[in-house]
Each structure stands twice: as C-alpha cells, then as structure tokens.
Amino acid sequence: ANESGAAVVNDSVKTTDGRHVEVAANIGQPAELEPAAKRGADGVGLYRTEFLFLDRETPPSEDEQYEAIRQALDTFPDGRVVVRTLDIGGDKRIPYLDLPDEENPFLGERGIRRSLAPDSDLFATQLRALLRAAADGAGDLAIMFPLVATIEELDAALDALEAAAGLDDYDADAVDPEVGVMIETPSAVFMADELAARVDFLSIGTNDLTQYVMAADRENERVGDLHDPTHPGVLRAIQQTVTAAHAEDIWVGMCGEMAGDPDLTELLVGLGLDELSMSAVTIPEVKTAVSETSYSSASERGDRAQLAATRSEVHTTLDT
Numbered sequence: 001a002n003e004s005g006a007a008v009v010n011d012s013v014k015t016t017d018g019r020h021v022e023v024a025a026n027i028g029q030p031a032e033l034e035p036a037a038k039r040g041a042d043g044v045g046l047y048r049t050e051f052l053f054l055d056r057e058t059p060p061s062e063d064e065q066y067e068a069i070r071q072a073l074d075t076f077p078d079g080r081v082v083v084r085t086l087d088i089g090g091d092k093r094i095p096y097l098d099l100p101d102e103e104n105p106f107l108g109e110r111g112i113r114r115s116l117a118p119d120s121d122l123f124a125t126q127l128r129a130l131l132r133a134a135a136d137g138a139g140d141l142a143i144m145f146p147l148v149a150t151i152e153e154l155d156a157a158l159d160a161l162e163a164a165a166g167l168d169d170y171d172a173d174a175v176d177p178e179v180g181v182m183i184e185t186p187s188a189v190f191m192a193d194e195l196a197a198r199v200d201f202l203s204i205g206t207n208d209l210t211q212y213v214m215a216a217d218r219e220n221e222r223v224g225d226l227h228d229p230t231h232p233g234v235l236r237a238i239q240q241t242v243t244a245a246h247a248e249d250i251w252v253g254m255c256g257e258m259a260g261d262p263d264l265t266e267l268l269v270g271l272g273l274d275e276l277s278m279s280a281v282t283i284p285e286v287k288t289a290v291s292e293t294s295y296s297s298a299s300e301r302g303d304r305a306q307l308a309a310t311r312s313e314v315h316t317t318l319d320t
C-alpha cells in the first residue's frame, strides 16, 4: 500500500468487463521516473520536457536531452514513453531564453507556436535527441506536440520531425515513434477528426482545454468554479475528441489533472478514454478504480453526463 492506502498494482489494468485502460505517469524530472515505476505506472503519458530547461543558465544540449529521454525509455522497457516537445510560454517562463513580453501570454506564442518560430532552433535539437534516444532506449517512444490549433501547425511539426529523422547519427530502422497531438484548444476539438486522420494518438490536456473552453484562467482562483472540467461544455469537448479518435482507430488519452482524480475515473472510462496519465501519487488509486469499473455501465453514465445541462446535473449523474 502507498500513503493513500491503495495497493500498488504493477500489472496493466482492465475493467470488470475486460476493457484495458492504460494508466501512465506525468513526469517533469528524471528523478520522478523510479517513483512512478514503483507506484505501478504502465509508462509515461506526459513527459513535460520544459522542466529539463529550468534551473539552469543555458538550454540543455542535445546529448543532455538524449540522456534524460533515454533514462525514461530504459525505466519502462515494456511501456510507452510519451514525450511532449517543449511547451514554454504562458505560465512556463524560461528566463535565459529572453522571450518577448506579451500582453496575453496564454493567448500568445506558447507551445508548438514557439517551437515553430523561425528564430528558434530548439525544436530541431530536441527532435534529434528524441530520435536518437528512441533508437537506443528500451521502451517505445511517442512524440507529442502541445497546444496545436491548426492542421498547418501539425504539418509543420511533422516536417520538422521528418527533417530530424534524416540525420545520420542513429539507426533509423530501429525508430518508428508514434506521433500525437495534445487536444488543448477549442480549435483542436473542432478539428479533431482531421488531426486524428494524420496522427497515431490524441491526448487531452484538460488543464488548458478547460481554460480555453470556459474562458477561465487556470491560475485565477476567482474563476476557479468555471475552471472545472466537469462542466458539460468541457465534457462534450472530451466526448467529441474521443469519438473523432476512435473513428480513425487511434487511441486517445488524457493527461490533464482531471485524469488523476479517482472520483472521476468511472466517468472517464465511460467516456471512452484509452489511457489516463497523472501525477504518480494517484496511480494506485486510479488503477484500483479502473479495476472496479464496469465499462458498460460507465459508458451509459458517461452518455448521461455529457447530456447534462449543468455541472450540478453532471455531479448528480456521477453520484447515482
């Protein structure tokens, strides 16, 4: 048992009626890998690589990034490690990068927008490090792009990946990473069918998605009631994303805070999520919750929840 009292489940988990749900860890630092494995993570569902850039004076070199990702892949030899490319801007500032001040940073040059900016070579360096690590590491690498809003951004990111894959200092035949996008903007939800047709997976970032769907700052407590992913507007965005992914036969996960709330596990399984990724502390509880959920009744409940008109109706649905 861990501090929450839930037993650690090292095997992958299924619902009572046999539906497999991947339960993975959100990671920011190499030091978090072992504890996540000990708590039973099936893999890494979100590696927030911007943390490798913090608390230093210059960006990490390609080799340093390679080592960090290699360590993640070797910690989960039988699992998948989803590495998110650099997600700076908004709440995540890196002083030495000296980015211009913006009036509305959350609506500014953050996430994939920054990586694709012509004045940045950080993206190419990072992609090279990821591909080299994938060639040498034990587990399976997946690469994920943050804050995508348009197909053009995805196409440009895929072009950059292809260019990085053309480098000759690794065994290209050994590398075939899955590629996915985070669903964090309303545009990505509306375009989820087109995105899903072009990638191997989608992962819903409910922290940002809630902020942008509800127009409620994720850091402002005065609008904390609105920044709640159980509002039906957000649930419908989640449902639409899942439907779009499954129509293209790709998997869809969730890596926002919502995914780690064991009180919402049944709802999320019912909405059809294939993977839930969370801070490692909640993994044992969420695995237990998955194993106690019947997918067929959860999916009826999920249907009712996303037809609810108000947040309180959603919660009534969850409690009955």
Ligand code: PEP
Residues within 6 Å of the ligand: 046, 048, 087, 184, 204, 205, 206, 207, 208, 209, 255, 256, 257
């Ligand atoms: C999210 O937005 O839900 C997410 C997982 O990304 P971050 O919290 O790092 O912005």
Ligand code: MG
Residues within 6 Å of the ligand: 146, 184, 205, 207, 208
């Ligand atoms: Mg985000």
